[in-house]
Amino acid sequence: MSVSEVVQTNRDTYVGWLTEACSIPSLATNPEGLAQMCSWLEAKFVDLGARVERLSYPGAPDALLATMGEGDRTVLIYDHYDVQPVDPIDLWVSEPFRPEVRDGVLYARGVADNKGDLVARLAALDAYRQENRQLPCRIKFLVEGEEETGSKSFEAMVARHGDKLAADGCIWEGAGIDHAGRGEVVFGAKGLAYVELTHRGLAEDQHSSLAVIAPSPVWHLVEALATLRAPDGRVLIDGFYDDVIPPSEQDLAVLADLPFDEEAERERLGVQGFVGDDSGPDLLRRYFFEPTCNIAGIVAGFIEPGTSKTVLPKEARCKIDMRLVPHQNPDVKRAWSRAFIRLRPQGRV
Numbered sequence: 001m002s003v004s005e006v007v008q009t010n011r012d013t014y015v016g017w018l019t020e021a022c023s024i025p026s027l028a029t030n031p032e033g034l035a036q037m038c039s040w041l042e043a044k045f046v047d048l049g050a051r052v053e054r055l056s057y058p059g060a061p062d063a064l065l066a067t068m069g070e071g072d073r074t075v076l077i078y079d080h081y082d083v084q085p086v087d088p089i090d091l092w093v094s095e096p097f098r099p100e101v102r103d104g105v106l107y108a109r110g111v112a113d114n115k116g117d118l119v120a121r122l123a124a125l126d127a128y129r130q131e132n133r134q135l136p137c138r139i140k141f142l143v144e145g146e147e148e149t150g151s152k153s154f155e156a157m158v159a160r161h162g163d164k165l166a167a168d169g170c171i172w173e174g175a176g177i178d179h180a181g182r183g184e185v186v187f188g189a190k191g192l193a194y195v196e197l198t199h200r201g202l203a204e205d206q207h208s209s210l211a212v213i214a215p216s217p218v219w220h221l222v223e224a225l226a227t228l229r230a231p232d233g234r235v236l237i238d239g240f241y242d243d244v245i246p247p248s249e250q251d252l253a254v255l256a257d258l259p260f261d262e263e264a265e266r267e268r269l270g271v272q273g274f275v276g277d278d279s280g281p282d283l284l285r286r287y288f289f290e291p292t293c294n295i296a297g298i299v300a301g302f303i304e305p306g307t308s309k310t311v312l313p314k315e316a317r318c319k320i321d322m323r324l325v326p327h328q329n330p331d332v333k334r335a336w337s338r339a340f341i342r343l344r345p346q347g348r349v
């Protein structure tokens with residue numbers, strides 16, 4: 001039997017593993033769920049014949065290092081077992097941690113990020129073992145439980161255990177299927193700068209009749225944010241693109257060969273067009289090679305639906321994430337200069 005035939009034969013078993021994994025609430029806010037998920041995974045690695053070690057770090061859930069196979073070359077596979085919060089809970093059709101298959105798709109919190117990829121990799125190893133095949137190289141799995149909250153302990157943990165993690169290459173957590181139904185191999189991922197900004201411009205909330213004379217922190221934040229990005233998607237932060245390297249001829253040749261169904265993507269997003277009305281090669285170039293400046297959340301004042309309250313709020317808050325491309329300077333202060341300059345005279349940032 002080929003490995004893919006073994007996978008087909010064991011399909012239900014592997015989907016069962018995924019269902020088990022997705023039933024465990026491994027949320028940052030649920031240390032017991034994290035511990036349970038870590039133990040589940042540890043047992044799976046042991047079943048697969050791996051040597052497993054817990055990498056502990058004070059204040060962080062244990063990471064697992066599982067090693068298997070022999071050879072001169074080593075591939076490190078990175079995954080994480082924690083998941084994003086379930087909010088907004090009202091939008092769930094089924095319970096986040098009660099996996100449900102609808103139209104051939106399994107719905108659960110964390111199934112796509114990152115338990116599906118992780119279990120697929122475990123299943124691949126199992127299929128290899130069932131066929132008594134030798135792994136072609138040494139494989140090290142590094143699976144942490146703190147990724148969704150910024151991997152705060154990861155750097156220190158890597159510094160402490162670095163020699164154990166040495167490898168010739170690394171496969172990152174995510175994988176996907178392209179629009180032609182083929183498995184994707186992605187060489188690289190964008191980086192991330194995340195900014196949380198509170199702009200307080202008044203000592204206290206005021207009655208909105210005072211808006212004629214009292215500066216509004218909410219307007220100031222909205223005006224400052226509007227200076228960060230042009231409607232066509234170009235980021236207006238000073239120096240934002242300075243270090244960005246344009247795609248090479250080779251990159252562009254690969255892009256030209258990628259199947260990308262724009263209509264299906266528009267339909268999935270529920271939009272008429274893409275940012276900047278891009279399409280074709282321009283759209284793909286933007287998608288793969290350009291950085292972003294995204295408003296992840298913005299909140300201020302009174303937002304209870306269906307009622308009114310005449311308030312001039314004392315502060316406004318927002319969260320911005322920027323996806324960064326290679327060589328781009330993630331110097332947040334510099335990147336934000338335009339918005340800071342706008343906000344500073346009006347109040348405290």
Ligand SMILES: [Zn+2]
Pocket residue numbers: 080113114147173
């Ligand atoms: Zn992830």
